[in-house]
Amino acid sequence: MTVTGSRGRRERLRAETTAEIKKVALSLMAKSGPDAITLRAIAREMGMTANAIYGYFPTRDDLVTTLINDVYTALADAVDTAWETTPSADPAVRIEAWANAFRTWALVNPQGFRLIYGDPVPGYQAPEGGPAPDAARRVCTGLTALAAAAWPYARHLYQDSVFDWSDFDPGLLEKVRPAFPDLPPAAVALALRIWGHLHGLVSLEVYGHMRTQTTSPEKLFQEELAQLMQTLGIPRRR
Amino acid sequence: MTVTGSRGRRERLRAETTAEIKKVALSLMAKSGPDAITLRAIAREMGMTANAIYGYFPTRDDLVTTLINDVYTALADAVDTAWETTPSADPAVRIEAWANAFRTWALVNPQGFRLIYGDPVPGYQAPEGGPAPDAARRVCTGLTALAAAAWPYARHLYQDSVFDWSDFDPGLLEKVRPAFPDLPPAAVALALRIWGHLHGLVSLEVYGHMRTQTTSPEKLFQEELAQLMQTLGIPRRR
DNA sequence: TGCAGAAACTTCACGGCGTATAGTTTCTGC
DNA sequence: GCAGAAACTATACGCCGTGAAGTTTCTGCA
The missing domain is CATH 1.10.357.10 (Tetracycline Repressor, domain 2)
Incomplete structure (x- = not known):
């Protein structure tokens, strides 16, 4: 149905974004160490604002x-x-x-x-x-x-x-x-x-x-x- | 003499300040971990400006x-x-x-x-x-x-x-x-x-x-x- | 004793950080 | 089609290291 389809879509996008945040964070870490895991750097890499990440993780x-x-x-x-x-x-x-x-x-x-x-x-x-x-x-x-x-x-x-x-x-x-x-x-x-x-x-x-x-x-x-x-x-x- | 006495004085003050910077840094570390070693916090504790520390250590x-x-x-x-x-x-x-x-x-x-x-x-x-x-x-x-x-x-x-x-x-x-x-x-x-x-x-x-x-x-x-x-x-x- | 110069220190500025608040856009389900 | 939720942006605050420029204080020599 459209209902579950739509809700599913939102959830899927959400899960994908969460995964991308983690992926980018891990790649930053692999390249420059754990210190390089900054919300702003992740957001930059993703073409987002740092504050957008707060929709996925409450704090760094x-x-x-x-x-x-x-x-x-x-x-x-x-x-x-x-x-x-x-x-x-x-x-x-x-x-x-x-x-x-x-x-x-x-x-x-x-x-x-x-x-x-x-x-x-x-x-x-x-x-x-x-x-x-x-x-x-x-x-x-x-x-x-x-x-x-x-x-x-x-x-x-x-x-x-x-x-x-x-x-x-x-x-x-x-x-x-x-x-x-x-x-x-x-x-x-x-x-x-x-x-x-x-x-x-x-x-x-x-x-x-x-x-x-x-x-x-x-x-x-x-x-x-x-x-x-x-x-x-x-x-x-x- | 005054010459060596004066030069000695400057050097002594310098050594004392250097020692105090390190002492304060170590006390910050003991209290809040190595992360707490910041030039600004040390300077604050000493009643100085953070940049003054650059006279004693080239970088953090x-x-x-x-x-x-x-x-x-x-x-x-x-x-x-x-x-x-x-x-x-x-x-x-x-x-x-x-x-x-x-x-x-x-x-x-x-x-x-x-x-x-x-x-x-x-x-x-x-x-x-x-x-x-x-x-x-x-x-x-x-x-x-x-x-x-x-x-x-x-x-x-x-x-x-x-x-x-x-x-x-x-x-x-x-x-x-x-x-x-x-x-x-x-x-x-x-x-x-x-x-x-x-x-x-x-x-x-x-x-x-x-x-x-x-x-x-x-x-x-x-x-x-x-x-x-x-x-x-x-x-x-x- | 006075004064040039060095040393010590401050002020201001820049870009980076986490994150709180408020506002805007976009999508969803009725 | 539209209310409302979700996603996202804008702005701001207080931290951080550090560079450049300016100011005060001390020193050693005339």
Whole structure:
């Protein structure tokens, strides 16, 4: 009918404009960093007035929050895909696939990494619970899957763990415990520690702090993965 | 004499004003984050015009670079002091002292940590070679000292290392090799990896990404240190 | 002691930013 | 065809860094 047709048209246009705003914002970010995400620059690029954007996002921070969500989701998709498309027979291969997907995504999308994990934009205040809680949860759940895959090999190394469930966020456990019912708290702690290790090496590299120390961050990261397998008690494949 | 006395006076006033600019800038940063470091806000606080600051720093970026240098140096001092004031008999204790000093400094000076390691300020472009190469070097050299202290225990774990000297920055090696003549490339790689581990855990904590996952980042960090000793082959003290 | 010149500082101006308010155009559904 | 909603523009305010030009204050020498 004309009714739904017309309403549909308006909604479609609206959705298209919203998408274009985000697309332009992301291209500005990719070219010049998160700082370049300004309403006026986006509007300029789109042939609009900056205030027109307020019809789509109540404030600039809301736009940034949405972008963080999208970008973080893309990262989560990347690592999830790497995990799922790698055969599960050899946990070492699978864990390496996850970790390499993480680093590769960060190196391909350095500004996205900064957007997610850094101070995204001048004066940006993240909303309560963080800007992209779902995507962050997905990444952490993925990390727990790593730990779970390694746990048969690693468990004897973490016998005297001091962790219990109260050490972790209930929202995280809600996702994690049903998926891996047999996993103890120590394994979740291990997952978070691995997150820290990988995040640290990658972020030092992305932010350029490694460049002044080593000429081959790639080699360093592969060494990290090799040693990680050691830490997890996983026999080195050949 | 009056001559030197007068010239000395001008220079002293100049040095005092420079120091006050930096002091005010750092207090703004501590209160409201690196973004709050604006020439106008500093000038307002000092009862001056923003342009007066141009007599002391050619651009805002130069001021920020100087601040990064100062703050990074403070961090380097903190970890160096922790290292040097801890008895060297037990490498585990000493390494833990270093790592805890690193994390504690970051938690006490979160905005300083962001200034050093994050995107400090909108549009800030770090100068060639990084904003604080000396302080960064000192931290990396300190890390190599950790690796050197652990090396007698750890060396057999890194027999089949693939690193050679060409994998590292000459400027780093210039500092490191004379200080630790017997240390192989693998130990430097180990130092950088440890840096990554600690940096990752601490920066996830400082940036609030851990808060949504664990309720006790402190416990996680201590577990990290305990496992680090394992990785280094250092027997756990009691 | 007076005075040229340098140093320190202010004033004014420009373009950029987020965003609030008010006004205008365009489309929708009856 | 027309009321009203939705989309968008115009104007304005207070921030920001910074350049140019002008003013005040201090310094060192005659």
